[in-house]
Amino acid sequence: MIKPGKNDKKLNILINGSELEELQRHTHLMAEAFGLDRRIENYKGKRPIGLYSWDFDCLLCVIEDVLQDSREYPDRSDPGYIALCNLFERLKKENQKF
Numbered sequence: 001m002i003k004p005g006k007n008d009k010k011l012n013i014l015i016n017g018s019e020l021e022e023l024q025r026h027t028h029l030m031a032e033a034f035g036l037d038r039r040i041e042n043y044k045g046k047r048p049i050g051l052y053s054w055d056f057d058c059l060l061c062v063i064e065d066v067l068q069d070s071r072e073y074p075d076r077s078d079p080g081y082i083a084l085c086n087l088f089e090r091l092k093k094e095n096q097k098f
Contacts, residue, residue, distance in 0.1 A: 010052050013094055016045030018083035023059075025080075026066050033058045056095040063088045 030037035043049050066072050073081040
């Protein structure tokens with residue numbers, strides 16, 4: 001696991017509901033993310049989760065790949081697709097704080 005340095009910022013973000021459900025469906029794509037996959041799988045969405053810049057990088061890459069894969073969401077009006085799009089936009093905005 002990556003150890004954060006004294007100058008690394010951590011942002012707390014609340015992910016719950018359908019956004020969390022859709023994100024958890026794709027944790028298998030985060031296998032090389034130094035424990036982020038397990039953190040997301042175990043996350044219940046009751047409190048904000050602390051994420052570092054490298055966590056955001058991984059999440060944004062995984063979500064972007066899934067959203068572009070027409071096999072995952074053939075129907076772009078699917079509620080799961082919309083929830084993941086909303087999460088992607090929120091994470092991009094939060095990532096700009098780094």
